Amino acid sequence: MQKIGVFVCWCGSNIAATVDVAEVVQAVKTQPGVAFATDYQYMCSEAGQSIIKNAIKEHDLTGIVVCSCSPRMHEATFRKTAQAAGLNPYMVEIANIREHCSWIHKDKNEATQKAIILANAAVAKVNLNAPLVQGESSVTKRALVIGGGIAGIQTALDIAEAGYEVDIVEKEPTIGGKMAQLDKTFPTLDCSACILTPKMVDVAANENITLYTYSEVEQVKGFVGNFSVTIKKKARYVKEDLCTGCGECMSKCPSKKGKDEFNCGLNNRTAINIPFAQAIPNVAYIDAEQCIKFKTGKCGLCEKTCSANAIDYNQKDEIIEREYGAIVMATGYEPIKLDKFDEYQYSKHPDVITSLELERIMNAAGPTGGTLLKMSDKEHPHSVTFIQCVGSRDISGRGKPYCSKICCMYTAKHAMLIRDKYPDVEVNVFYIDVRTPGKNFDEFYRRAVEEYGVNYIKGQVGKVYEKDGHLVVQAVDLIANKQLVLDTDMVVLATAIEPSKTARDLASMLTASIDTNDFITEAHPKLRPVESPTAGIFLSGxxxxxxxIPETVSQAGAAAAKVIGLLAKDKLLTNPCVAHSDELLCNGCSQCEKVCPYGAISYIDKEVNDHGVRETRRVAQVNEALCQGCGACTVTCPSGAMDLKGFTNRQIMAEVDAICK
Amino acid sequence: MVHKSLEQACLIMDRSGVDTRKCMMCGKCSATCPAFDEMDYHPHQFVKMVTEGDIESLLSSKSLWKCLSCFACVERCPRGVEPANVVEALRVTLLRRQGENYITADDIPGLLDDKLPQQAIVSAFRKYKK
Amino acid sequence: MQVNSEFKPKIVAFCCNWCSYAGADLAGSSRLSYPADVKIIKVPCSCRVNPLFVLRAFEKGADGVIICGCHPGDCHYSTGNYYARRRMTLLFSMLDYLGIEKGRTRVEWVSAAEGVKFSTVMNNFVSKIYQLGENVKLGDLRCRK
Amino acid sequence: MQEVIKKRVKELFDNNTIVRAIGWENGEFFYDHTPAVFDSAADMDVFVYDNFCASNLSKYLINHCAPEGKTLVLLKPCDTYSFNQLLTEHRINKDNIYIIGIGCDGMVDIDKIRALGIKGITKITQNGDELVIDTMYGEKKCKKADVLLEKCLSCKGKKHMIYDELISENEDEMPQDASKRFDLVNELENMTSEERFAFWQNELSKCIRCNACRNICPACSCRKCVFDNSASGVASKANADSFEEKMFHIIRAFHVAGRCTDCGECTRVCPQGIPLHLLNRKFIKDINTLYGEYQAGETADQRGPLTDYTQQDVEPTFISDKEVK
Known part of the structure; x- marks a missing residue:
């Protein structure tokens, strides 16, 4: 028989205002096994924990129930408390009477009765708890960063700096990501490439960093400290170790009709290509779908041109298997597709562009050499209209429900840069709200209005259409309460951003939680913002x-700090709530093996002593280091031989019984 | 006091099936509206006025009858607010106040004949069922 | 159907630790209420829910049993909810086949970010159980007081 | 046929291919054959094979294989599915087993003959499609098709899924029309919920928990059943009330879902005449419609539908939210 102590927390008024804690204490005292019960204002406080420790010693408690906030908040705290008093930490159960009770119910009697039932269920469970001992697992001292944009680069550099090996997997032929495509950065107007490319060079030069560009993560197995990752390195058809990046091949390549992805498709590129001058690695790749050699078997001009003999048309995709202790998601974003926003003519008119396209047009390495020109006729525009919130804050299903956060500031930047370089150009910005929370952000926006004369008009654009060869914008000025019809030469759409399309599949592979918008969920929105709830998976950017960018870089550094903290450990404690097979009940039928996602179950022939009958049987065996404790096997097992420690059949049924009493 | 009549606001929201509080005042409805210049109150204003319960001003406005029911505002609203449905609810409200031509849904079947266009029947039900 | 005004249903909600339990926490911290008739049991994954537990709950007098897990594809253990989905579909179909009201059992996917959904799901489920009334077809009469 | 089999098995004993054979022998009555273990050629003298050898011998291999040497088993076509399923689940080892697949044209239900009003039966012989029945009141005749066992009415065909050798005349015969297999399940599904409840309440209340259905079932072959295990939390030896009747039968059917070959033994052996196979068939029908056609035991390396999934599987709300009849 257990001797259970029950500790009911008031959580100040969070619990006590709705739950009569004294009544809960009285009620649980009548439960079998309960030897002691009390309440206190803050159980998690130093004083509260002392009450628990003292009671454990004084009453020789064998198990405790804390009725408090969610176990997700303080289960770890109270386990430590129990351990400090000499009790096995797994003899602790939490009855969640705050999030699941006091915070959602108003009627005090109702909430109190529910709290009593939740406490009774926890008591019923503890009655069946058994002490559990955490195992140990090793840590592979190497990290994987998925994504080679500024987030991935910063995380990798920080990890490498601390002396750990780190690999970057980037799906594009070069690292750099979106930041490499930007012209200037707000609010300082730094040249984006000038501050990014030195970091890219650092990555290439750092001996702790291995770069896998033009590569994708194919499969992830394992768990914190021991991930096993399959990386597919796509064939570049150019030998990375030989190519010098001289670009001679590009000048000779006759297939010049590929869309230049780096310039958002605004101009063309050759089939053999280096995305941009500062690419890392500075190595060409061949777009096999575009290459004449691959399509017809004839050509081979690049091979003839290359003095380094780097071209290899027979190169195959390479599969790389590596072990990692930690994985960082830094998969970044894409602007959304605008096919559902026909009213802005984006797909029909070349002078309606996205903000990212404008970045390329303004950039000296871009399709117009940095001169602001209309893409339709390469003429100088006399007026440019910016439309904000295109697809952001949109719950109609056409766009994204969230604020994309960066658009207000980059639009102010674009407007300012245009007015600075071309004072003759009239710039109008249609906005819903201008959001500038950030250091020097509002000052920056005000400068655009006050110093550079950008017209900010509160109101949205209803439609854009073409009339007599020029663009017309029909909009509203909400402050003047007028509908406006303006002629303009260019329209720039502040397009909503969405997580990279690869995020969802990767999250599935990593078993990282992901929300309905495909953003990876953090372990706690305030207190653990760079970790996934899945141990060993971290979030950057x-x-x-x-x-x-500044926020991304800070988060990247924070993720690196978390990774370093993990890799610095030699051993990790494992979750002791793992499956366990009773060899006397096991039929050896292999059904559990089939549903185990970790390959943790194997079968051995073992001599058993079944009530005096000695025989060799095929029985299941759980590798406790691999088992993560999901319990899929326990339900597959018809005889009930397979059970889950900490969540045994009998424990769960005891909870059910207590609730239904 | 901002709220003129919460009760009236709820009535219109209920009748139109539109939650006007979802509006974020972007003005896209007014930017889109082909009848904007004819109106005394504009689409984004209707929505705001319903939220604030200022129904009486709306009922006496000519905007109510200038709306073409082209549904461009419904189509483009990023918040799914459906201003045109608000207009329809306001029209119905006004219709119902005129005692003489107020009929109940039960009266409609008796008024139907074979030649009546489908659209008219549906619209009659829509008006009087609300 | 006769609705007993005294009727207070007993509803057992099995919630997976990673998504739905966290979703319930979020509903709590967002103060999104749902009836106190719902009592949550934490399980590591929806695939830990044995049909025996569901039947046990009904035996002991539950009027409704709901199982919540991560959305398919988002399981913390990759595949757990896929197995739970098949098991529960078949179990529910069997209960229906035996003439047990199918509204008494339900599976819903609620992520850690879906506090609102958690509360909506529970409100809807509870009102369904109020409609169905007391579970008399599948209870152990000895457990009735 | 009986003599051909007997001769061949004796040969196999004599040339030391096998050390044991599992077949049938006469029971209390001539229509009451029971599974039997033969340890020598001489033992085989009492071997029988006729219209009353319905029992599926595959399950006996789990506990009755000879410790050394090969054990022979006689399997009718439908029994081979159970055999494969047991192989899949590693409950038996093919290396120790020698299978003679034997032909079958359906087994006969003595109760159905009696139901025709034929009494005082002393002997039954088959003549083509007809059964010739000697009774104390003279010779009677009936069509064999009219008195087949329930399980034979949805015969899976005459083809053996696994064997070492065959003694069969009709191996290639196609299954007889099995389209009626789910007729009763459909009928139940089309009833109102209340009618179904009444039907099952009536049927399951007859259960005396003799466990015959469990013990005969080749899929239900746990070393120790959860219902017998005092530590499982659900142990029960007798049905105390209507809930426990349902609980036992739901869990029994659920534990074999995706593994049940629909051999029909549960219904055949139920002394109370409960149509237990209708529970199993409901699962089979649901699995077939929701997850694709699946026949347990067709081969020995299948992945069962409950240890498998697809990302697009139907949601359980499909059941919960279905229109209520």
Whole structure:
């Protein structure tokens, strides 16, 4: 028989205002096994924990129930408390009477009765708890960063700096990501490439960093400290170790009609290509779908041109298997597709562009050499209209329900840069709200209005259409309460951003939680913002939520710090709530093996002593280091031989019984 | 006091099936509206006025009858607010106040004949069922 | 159907630790209420829910049993909810086949970010159980007081 | 046929291919054959094979294989499915087993003959499609098709799924019309919920928990059943009330869902005449419609539908939200 102590927390007024804690204490005292019960204002406080420790010693408690906030908040705290008093930490159960009770019910009697039932269920469970001992697992001292944009680069550099090996997997032929495509950065107007490319060079030069560009993560197995990852390195058809990046092949390549992805498809590129001058690695790749050699078997001009003999048309995709202790998601974002926003003519008129396209047009390495020109006739525009919130804050199903966060600031930047370089150009910005929370952000926006004369008009654009060869914008000025019809030469759409399309599949592979918008969920929105709830998976950059560059870099550094903290450990304690097979009940039928996602179950022939009958039987065996404790096997097992420690059949049924009493 | 009549606001929201509080005042409805210049109150204003319960001003406005029911505002609203449905609810409200031509849904079947266009029947039910 | 005004249903909600339990926490911290008739049991994964537990709950007098897990594809253990989905579909179909009201059992996918959904799901489920009334077809009469 | 089999098995004993054979022998009555273990050629003298050898011998291999050497088993076509399923689940080892697949044209239900009003039966012989029945009141005749066992009415065909050798005349015969297999399930499904409840309440209340259905079932072959295990939390030896009747039968059917070959033994052996196979068939029908056609035991390396999934599987709400009849 257990001797159970029950500790009911008031959580100040969070619980006590709705739940009569004294009544809960009285009620649980009548439960079998309960030897002691009390309440206190803050059980998690130093004083509260002392009450628990003292009671454990004084009453020789064998198990405790804390009726408090969610176990997700303080289960770990109270387990430590129990351990400090000499009790096995797994003899602790939490009855969640705050999130699941006091915070959602108003009627005090109702809430109190529910709290009593939740406490009774926890008591019933503890009655069947058994002490559990955590195992140990090793840590592979190497990290994987998925994504080679500024987030991935910063995380990898920080991890490498601490002396750990780190690999970057980037799906594009070069690292750099979106930041490499930007012209200037707000609010300082730094040249984006000038601040990014030194970091890219650092990555290439750092001996702790291995780069896998033009590569994708194919499969992830394992768990914190021991991930096993399959990486597919796609064939570049150019030998990375030989190519010098001289670009001679590009000048000779006759297939010049590929869309230049780096310039958002605004101009063309050759089939053999280096995305941009500062690409890392500075190595060409061949777009096999475009290459004449691959399509017809004839050509081979690049091979003839290359003095380094780097071209290899027979190169195959390479599969790389590596072990990692930690994985960082830094998969970034894409602007959304605008096919559902026909009213802005984006797909029909070349002078209606996205903000990212404008970045390329403004950039000296871009399709117009940095001169602001209309893409339709390469003429100088006399007026440019910006439309904000295109697809952001949209719950109609056409766009994204969230604020993309970066658009207000980059639009102010674009407007300012245009007015600065071309004072003759009239710039109008249609906005719903201008959001500028950030250091020097509002000052920056005000400068655009006050110093550079950008017209900010509160109101949205209803439609854009073409009339007599020029663009017309029909909009509203909400402050003047007027409908406006303006002629303009260019329209720039502040397009909503969404997580990279690869995020969902990767999250599935990593078993990281992901929300309905495909942002990866953090372990706690306030207190653990760079970790996934899945141990060993960390989040860096926009994959977790919209962010600008400074925020991304801070988060990248924070994720690196968490990774370093993990890799610095030699051993990790494992979850002791793992499956266990009773060899006397096991039929050896192999059904459990089939549903185990970790390959943790194997079968051995074992001599058993079944009530005096000695025989060799085929029985299931659980590798406790591999088992993560999901319990899929326990339900597959018809005889009930397979059970889950900490969540045994009898424990769960005891909870059911207590609730239904 | 911002709220003129919460009760009236609820009545219109109920009748139109539109939750006007979802509006974020972007003005896209007014930017889109082909009848904007004819109106005294504009689409984004209707929505705001319903939220605030200022129904009486709306009922006496000519905007109510200037709306073409083209549904461009419904189509483009990023918040799913459906201003045109608000207009329809306001029209119905006004219709119902005129005692003489107020009929109940039960009266309609008796008024139907074979030649009546489908659209008219549906619209009659829509008006009087609300 | 006769609705007993005194009727207070007993509803057992099995919630997976990673998504739905966290979703319930979020509903709590967002103060999104749902009836106190719902009592949550934490399980590591929806695939830990044995049909025996569901029947046990009904035996002991539950009027409704709901199982909540991560959305398919988002399982913390990759595949657990896929197995739970098949098991529960078949179990529910069997209960229906035996003439047990199918509204008494339900599976819903609620992520850690869906506090609102959690509360909506529970409100809807509870009102369904109020409609169905007391579970007399599948209870152990000895457990009735 | 009986003599051909007997001769061949004796040969196999004599040339030491096998050390044991599992077949049938006469029971209390001539229509009451029971499974039997033969340890020598001489033992085989009492072997029988006729219209009353319905029992599926595959399950006996779990506990009755000879410790050394090969054990022979006689399997009718439908029994081979159970055999494969047991192989899949590693309950038996093919290396120790020698299978003679024997032909079958359906087994006969003595109660159905009696139901025709034929009494005082002393002997039954088959003549083509007809059964010739000697009774104390003279010779009677009936069509064999009219008195087949329930399980034979949805015969899976005459083809053996696994064997070492065959003694069969009709191996290639196609299954007889099995389209009626789910007729009763459909009928139940089309009833109102209340009618179904009444039907099952009536049927399951007859259960005396003799466990015959469990013990005969080749899929239900746990070393120790959860219902016998005092530590399982659900142990029960007798049905105390209507809930426990349902609980036992739901769990029994659920534990074999996706593994049941629909051999029909549960219904055949139920002394209370409960149509237990209708529970199993409901699962089979649901599995077939929701997850694709699946026949347990067709081969020995299948992945069962409950240890498998697809990302697009139907949601349980499909059941919960279905229109109520």
């Amino acid at each position: 926009v994959c977790q939520g919209p962010k600008d």
